[in-house]
Amino acid sequence: GHSGFGSEAVVSTQSTGGPKRAKLCKEGDTTYTITATTSTEKWAASRNIRASVEIIGTKGSTETGIMDHFVKGKTETFVLLGLKDVGHVQCIVVKARGTNAWLFTKITVQKKGRYNAPVSFYNVGKTR
Numbered sequence: 001g002h003s004g005f006g007s008e009a010v011v012s013t014q015s016t017g018g019p020k021r022a023k024l025c026k027e028g029d030t031t032y033t034i035t036a037t038t039s040t041e042k043w044a045a046s047r048n049i050r051a052s053v054e055i056i057g058t059k060g061s062t063e064t065g066i067m068d069h070f071v072k073g074k075t076e077t078f079v080l081l082g083l084k085d086v087g088h089v090q091c092i093v094v095k096a097r098g099t100n101a102w103l104f105t106k107i108t109v110q111k112k113g114r115y116n117a118p119v120s121f122y123n124v125g126k127t128r
Contacts, residue, residue: 032079035106041103106123
């Protein structure tokens with residue numbers, strides 16, 4: 001796995017290079033590991049999806065930074081620090097910002113801690 005997410009804010013004085021400033025805030029003290037498996041369909045992979053995941057639980061929600069570069073048939077792991085404790089994980093919302101598409105088969109969210117079981121979400125058309 002790799003850790004290409006949120007902490008890599010791009011700032012620029014050029015009109016095409018991003019905003020002039022970026023505010024980065026820590027939401028809490030909870031670490032989540034997100035494991036995402038990309039489909040083996042030939043068009044499933046993505047290099048520019050710029051996805052984030054909102055994690056929704058019994059105590060509220062928190063959102064990851066940007067995750068990118070998903071390879072066909074591979075499982076990627078992202079360790080996300082400084083997020084809010086949402087309690088027991090109930091739902092996730094996958095958000096795309098880039099100019100590409102990504103087909104995932106499974107996303108697992110694991111909250112760091114001794115008694116926290118991983119929660120898996122399967123992409124089987126049951127979205128709302």
